[in-house]
Amino acid sequence: MPVTNLEELKVLIVEDQADTRAMMKEMMTDLGVTQIFEAKDGRQALEFIDTAFDFVDMVVCDWNMPSISGVELLRQIRTVDASIPFLMVTGRDDMDSVIEAKSSGVTAYIRKPFSAAQLEAKMRIASKRIT
Amino acid sequence: MCFILYGVTVFFSFEFILATLFLAAFAAVFIFLCKKNHLKKTILVDEIINASDHGQLIFDDKSKFYKCNRLALSKLNAIIGGDVDVVTQPDFLNYLYDHAADFDDVVKNAIMSQFESSNAPDFREVIYLDNKSLCLVHARKLSNDMTLFTLIDISMGRQREESLKKLNIINDHLMQAIESTTTGIVVSNPKEDGNPIVFVNSAFCNFTDCTKGDLIGAGWGALMPMLVDKEQRDKFIDTLSNFTPVELELERSVGDKKYYYNMTFSTSYEDGKPDLFIGLLSDVTLLKQRESEFFQAQKLESLGQLAAGVAHDFNNILSIIGGYSTMSTKLLNGSGNEKVKENLAKIEAAANRGAGLTRKMLTFSRHKIVAKSCIDVRDIVKEQSELLIPLLGVNIDMEVIMPEHEVNIMGSSSSVGQILMNFAINARDAMPEGGRLLIELSCMERSEVPENIDAVIGADDYVCLSVSDTGTGMDSKTLEKVFDPFFSTKEQGKGTGLGLSVVYGLVNELGGALDVVSKVGQGTKFSMYVPRSFEAKTKTISGDLKDIENIRLDGYTALIAEDEPDLLNVVKNMLEDLGLNVLTASNGDEALVVQEDYIGDIDILLTDVIMPEMNGVKLAELLTSLRPETQVIFMSGYPANGNMAPVELPKNATFIAKPVDYEKMIRVLYQKLEGGEGVDDNMPLPHWETSVEVQKGSV
Known part of the structure; x- marks a missing residue:
């Protein structure tokens, strides 16, 4: 069952940059998300x-990470869970990247840098959208 | 008597017999000698006719065979197909008549006349003896009763003649090919002093602007001025003296256009000595152009990759700066120092500017997802030129020339707007002392478009948007680099050097090409050529507010968010009646998902204010954060603002009270889509968020 209320959402943030991770966590906290887990890679x-x-109800993951990329992680997660909302955070929005992400089963993607409103919108979309 | 008798007897008996014997012997020797002589002569004649290269046949006056040589015999045997003893043939002529292919009555009669008349003229006729070998029959009288037939095999000669004819035809064809090719061909004779030119084709003449008469027999002087530099000239002089193969670069200018050529020289040798010196000249103008375009594309791509890498890290930093400043502003809400708030707003704005810059850096390295629709470029020119007036300042006169009819292309308004804005800002900066800026929009046929542009795009009809200034102009060196990323002639800190390279990327996305013409001191003209579209414009507003019933808003897209299904249906029908494309959602979250899945523009969000889970104001905030170009109209049964309002609407929001009035809905939609300039009877209609971004100093 998708969780519609952001307050009830349990989110896993995967981001290699500590400061960006901390900022995302704070942004989500501001949005009312109370259960946030973090992974540094x-x-x-x-x-x-x-x-x-x-x-976990949702994974918010950076695309560009050393060793295991966001897309690779997504592929592995999809073997375990085909429908968990996966929000890809990316610096790119070119056609090739989007096609690659979509074909790997991404639920939604958000382009860096993003505002709190954009993050909220995308988290809501990711939680509602059926993959 | 006796004596006499005796004497006679003696005489007759001895001397007479002796004498007779002697005479007889003499006669015999004479005859023998004569015969021997005759035999000798006969053998000599036989040898002579046998030695002849032609078949020789001698007949007597009764057309009876008398003599022939071996060649004639073998020829006749070949004709007849077996060993035929011609000697046994009583009437050889008739025999031949039956066997030779071309031996018709006319020929036969002519030959017969040789036998019948002693003073018949010589007879000459070419006949096919056996369908294969051609034979010239030459008959002449040797004496009154002897006729000599000479059979001369002319098959070889005729074959040679035929081959020569064929060769001539082939030669003609080859010459035609050589004359019609666009490759210039020149051949000279190195065996003669001065290596004079012995052959040139038309293409070579065209290239040198000389006639064949001027060039043939002459030296190589005509080529010298076209060699691009000293190195090439030295190479050429070198090859002329030792005939080594070489490849040379040449160029020439015709009017404003420059053509580039490539010339290769090679030498053919006979007995180790140069026999022919051959030069091939090809026009490589297009190739050069493609090469430079390819080089430009590659350069942009590699820079794009570099930029993408930098942009990624930079975006992370900007996210943090922007994110924390936004959150801090929120924390300060209602309390705290106004100055701190102001400073935070400035930080946020700077972060946004940085984000804009990284986006620009990425633009030329990728294909952005841009929803293309059929747009009338005139609308964009009109809109942008109004925005340009304050930007250009008082010293620059702007003139806009565009056709009365629609000028449609497939593309996105924002791309074309950005291109025009960049052109114009460049033009402005090229005229610090002021001047004239001309924006021209026109439709062109293929023949009117510069060849190099057409070669890249290959459309039948074009739209050309050009901006020319009367400014400082650019020299050829600057012109070469004008589309390079990070190249700027502006003062340090004034330009990013990205404007025109972004334009380059945008024009590529539109399937078009750029052209720039500039002269130092006279000004610059930037032109964009894009394939013209003959589809109807995707988005069209027709009619006006005075006649509301006839208003049409074809091709626009609206998203309606309304939790009341009946009302949702009513509004949907209303909008569809007006020609809008309608998307629907029964709550805020669904609306967000619907817009995420929709690739095209969403021009209008029509949302109920009060909805479960997420209210309309929140939805509007979230949706416009993703789609800043979308305009918002709120619908509610409650008052828009004030104490009675359950949700405070943002400042300057557009609001329609429920129950929704059809006329009022049309009026509001019309004004919003027209640009919000009109004023509604009941309320002002300023923008929720401005949809047009003017990027100052973007070049």
């Missing part, structure tokens, strides 16, 4: 998913 995200995947 794809590996940590996968570990988290292995142990506590059921606790």
